[in-house]
Amino acid sequence: MKKTIIVFSLLILALLLLFQFSKYALISGNLKTEFVIALIAIVFFIVGIYINKKSLYKNALPLNEINHKKISELEITEREYEVLQAISEGLSNREIAEKLFLSESTIKTHVSNLLVKLNAKRRTQALQIAKDYQII
Amino acid sequence: MKKTIIVFSLLILALLLLFQFSKYALISGNLKTEFVIALIAIVFFIVGIYINKKSLYKNALPLNEINHKKISELEITEREYEVLQAISEGLSNREIAEKLFLSESTIKTHVSNLLVKLNAKRRTQALQIAKDYQII
DNA sequence: ATTGAAGTCATACTAAAGTACCAAATCAAT
């Protein structure tokens, strides 16, 4: 917020200077009218783009971030979450076991627990629900 | 593409008119210099915001649209695609059969064909690949 | 020191998914 104030103050200051400069330049006849107009146009054009970009990236883009609150809300543990991510990669239980250096039994346990916690009947449904919650 | 050309042509035309108008206004002394400068600044400011918004929404936001080309490239049929969508909703083969008023056998056939076409070993992997291709 | 949560693994089972192969109906395009 402080940063925004400073930036805008500097911006207004710069614009005032530009106004004064352009008036002086026109009156004294050192510069052509076209040039001054073009300069002003370019400066405001860039300012418009800059301000718009800032506001768009900050407000309009809800860049799907992971909802860590929801993960702990659902009481999903570290290991279970790792397994969930592996499922979303399309791995089988055996492949997940190999990836995490665990037995297939352990993966099955984790998957079962995940299904209960996500209130899902299948791993594909778990994926759909997890995406809904934005936890993957 | 045609629309873009028309819009930009009109824009350039408008700007040329503005240039001429401002030059005339300044020379004839009907308007104050500040007013003309402010007018130009505002116009270009708005144009800057407008152009930037357009380009941002079209380029920076990969607003996950479905890649229909890829679907036909993979030779995925209508029915198969319906089944793929149902899988992504987390449905079982039996549930998909009920939803589409088909037998479970038929769904299994479609799923098998989908797995071949998507080069996947499992339905979860099919989902991951389909998302990669942006076809779901 | 005890408790409780997390993680690991096994057995035995049922359910669902997936494969292979075949057969038949539909339907648009030549």
Next chain:
DNA sequence: ATTGATTTGGTACTTTAGTATGACTTCAAT
């Protein structure tokens, strides 16, 4: 009218997924 792609469905089979239950270990917190 025939062809070829799509769609539907069946049987028989193998593989994978998921459940239920129990046991053991670790490790942080009381």
